[in-house]
Amino acid sequence: MITVKRIFPLILLLVLVAACSRNKSIPSSVPVYYSIATTVTPEGAGTIDVSVSGGAVLEGTQVTFTARPAEGYTFSAWAGTASDWKTNPKKVTLHEDLNVIAIFTEQ
Numbered sequence: 001m002i003t004v005k006r007i008f009p010l011i012l013l014l015v016l017v018a019a020c021s022r023n024k025s026i027p028s029s030v031p032v033y034y035s036i037a038t039t040v041t042p043e044g045a046g047t048i049d050v051s052v053s054g055g056a057v058l059e060g061t062q063v064t065f066t067a068r069p070a071e072g073y074t075f076s077a078w079a080g081t082a083s084d085w086k087t088n089p090k091k092v093t094l095h096e097d098l099n100v101i102a103i104f105t106e107q
Contacts, residue, residue: 032059037099039080045073045104049089057094064091067102076103 033056038048051064065082066089067075078085079101085092092098 033057034059034094034097036063036094036097038065039099039101041079041101041103044070045106046070046075046102048100048102059094061094062091063094064089065100066090067104069104072107073104074107076105079103 035055036050036052036057038050040046040048046067046069049064049066049068052061057063065078065085067078069075075088077083078088078090080099081096082090082098082100
């Protein structure tokens with residue numbers, strides 16, 4: 001004969017297993033911020049315009065980078081974490097810290 005003392009631990013174990021096996025995603029209530037660093041090479045050959053300002057940018061923010069050559073220079077390429085970018089200006093959605101380098105060449 002099955003007694004309550006024997007069946008209760010089994011029921012408790014089944015409830016715990018069922019609760020632990022659910023794929024629950026817990027939303028993060030803590031905002032995540034990333035930094036953006038920009039460098040122009042050679043120095044003085046141009047500028048990089050960034051559509052956001054400040055030291056920390058909220059994850060998921062869309063940011064536009066525009067390389068603007070100084071007189072006598074042309075924009076050549078992006079480098080750093082932007083090395084695979086092919087367009088100027090370039091729009092990205094922020095999901096990591098960025099180190100954006102604009103490379104210019106003298107005309």
